[in-house]
Amino acid sequence: MEDTVKLLLCDVGNSSYHIYDAGDTYKKSVTSFNPATITEKIYYSSVNQKVSKMLEKLDNWIDIAAYVDKTQYYESMGIDRICAVQALKSAVVVDAGSAITVDIVREKQFEGGFIYPGVDAMQETYKNISPVLDYSFNFDLDLDIMPKNSQDAISYGFLKPLYSEVVSQNLPIVLTGGNAIELQKIFKNAIVNENLIFDGMKKIIKKAQLC
Amino acid sequence: MEDTVKLLLCDVGNSSYHIYDAGDTYKKSVTSFNPATITEKIYYSSVNQKVSKMLEKLDNWIDIAAYVDKTQYYESMGIDRICAVQALKSAVVVDAGSAITVDIVREKQFEGGFIYPGVDAMQETYKNISPVLDYSFNFDLDLDIMPKNSQDAISYGFLKPLYSEVVSQNLPIVLTGGNAIELQKIFKNAIVNENLIFDGMKKIIKKAQLC
Numbered sequence: 001m002e003d004t005v006k007l008l009l010c011d012v013g014n015s016s017y018h019i020y021d022a023g024d025t026y027k028k029s030v031t032s033f034n035p036a037t038i039t040e041k042i043y044y045s046s047v048n049q050k051v052s053k054m055l056e057k058l059d060n061w062i063d064i065a066a067y068v069d070k071t072q073y074y075e076s077m078g079i080d081r082i083c084a085v086q087a088l089k090s091a092v093v094v095d096a097g098s099a100i101t102v103d104i105v106r107e108k109q110f111e112g113g114f115i116y117p118g119v120d121a122m123q124e125t126y127k128n129i130s131p132v133l134d135y136s137f138n139f140d141l142d143l144d145i146m147p148k149n150s151q152d153a154i155s156y157g158f159l160k161p162l163y164s165e166v167v168s169q170n171l172p173i174v175l176t177g178g179n180a181i182e183l184q185k186i187f188k189n190a191i192v193n194e195n196l197i198f199d200g201m202k203k204i205i206k207k208a209q210l211c
Numbered sequence: 212m213e214d215t216v217k218l219l220l221c222d223v224g225n226s227s228y229h230i231y232d233a234g235d236t237y238k239k240s241v242t243s244f245n246p247a248t249i250t251e252k253i254y255y256s257s258v259n260q261k262v263s264k265m266l267e268k269l270d271n272w273i274d275i276a277a278y279v280d281k282t283q284y285y286e287s288m289g290i291d292r293i294c295a296v297q298a299l300k301s302a303v304v305v306d307a308g309s310a311i312t313v314d315i316v317r318e319k320q321f322e323g324g325f326i327y328p329g330v331d332a333m334q335e336t337y338k339n340i341s342p343v344l345d346y347s348f349n350f351d352l353d354l355d356i357m358p359k360n361s362q363d364a365i366s367y368g369f370l371k372p373l374y375s376e377v378v379s380q381n382l383p384i385v386l387t388g389g390n391a392i393e394l395q396k397i398f399k400n401a402i403v404n405e406n407l408i409f410d411g412m413k414k415i416i417k418k419a420q421l422c
Binding site (some may be wrong): 114122157168 | 225245309315324325327329359367371374
């Protein structure tokens with residue numbers, strides 16, 4: 001869809017509002033941003049229950065979820081995942097945010113997906129298990145070699161199982177979300193599309209003939 | 212080695228003292244147990260820095276680490292992992308405690324290993340990412356089917372990548388640690404040996420001719 005009209009979109013995650021403003025994008029923290037400061041019509045997807053409650057009260061914020069045919073998805077599936085899947089024909093969608101959601105779409109059919117902890121969440125997890133595991137992940141790790149040091153042992157533990165599961169799908173890999181660039185170091189042939197959810201939202205808007 | 216002399220062993224993890232007393236075993240919390248209440252000679256392995264500092268001051272607590280040939284391991288590798296590896300000839304050792312350590316030993320040679328978060332740590336991680344991910348893991352999940360509900364999406368996310376990585380080693384799988392029984396639901400052909408670390412400690416003691 002061409003942005004012939006000024007299109008304002010927002011993907012609300014667990015930690016931030018990701019806003020698309022006629023081609024430009026920016027992020028605002030969920031803890032400090034006041035959505036009422038946006039007075040134009042804005043379509044949004046939200047997986048953040050707290051924020052959703054606020055947005056319901058704002059007439060110019062339009063929940064994209066109302067315009068999605070959910071029959072092939074499941075009740076509690078995040079609307080961000082649905083939007084991302086809607087944007088693609090056949091792919092493994094890896095959305096690396098607070099969580100890393102991995103969704104399989106083949107010939108426009110959603111086949112299911114799983115949820116893995118995000119980079120920051122996993123870093124925190126290792127640190128909380130033991131101070132001796134408080135390392136940054138090494139994204140330049142060689143995943144073909146079984147590690148023999150602590151930093152690589154947690155980096156491999158986080159990355160290799162995810163990597164193996166994703167590549168086993170034998171589909172093009174599309175990365176999106178805040179940590180897409182870091183994960184591209186592991187998924188070397190993957191396409192990065194930081195606007196994937198917005199692409200899906202645009203398709204949904206077009207299909208529903210909302211503008 | 213036969214337990215002809217009364218052998219007292221202890222494996223100190225991040226959350227508990229696991230004690231072996233001439234065949235019987237029991238656990239004590241690291242936050243409440245006072246190791247000075249044991250006055251007999253006891254061999255221990257510890258990955259808990261706080262507890263290690265206390266044990267160094269107790270003459271009857273003997274650190275097994277001093278008797279291990281560490282040349283094939285790495286400096287910061289947990290002594291519990293070394294003991295487990297020493298107990299086996301060829302296997303993937305999956306020690307499911309606060310962390311899940313996965314170590315590869317082929318023909319008595321340690322090939323390396325990785326560290327994955329433990330069951331409780333991972334549960335907490337998902338819960339902290341979002342309240343909508345606050346589910347118990349479903350260990351009866353069919354890992355051949357891509358999930359279409361939230362509980363299975365996190366259960367699959369936690370278990371399937373780990374499963375795939377472990378079985379890809381093409382070695383017998385030995386499970387130990389507090390969550391070994393739960394993981395056996397996934398690793399159906401694995402052997403559970405809850406005393407694996409003690410078996411390794413016994414071998415080390417025998418080799419060093421300590422008793």
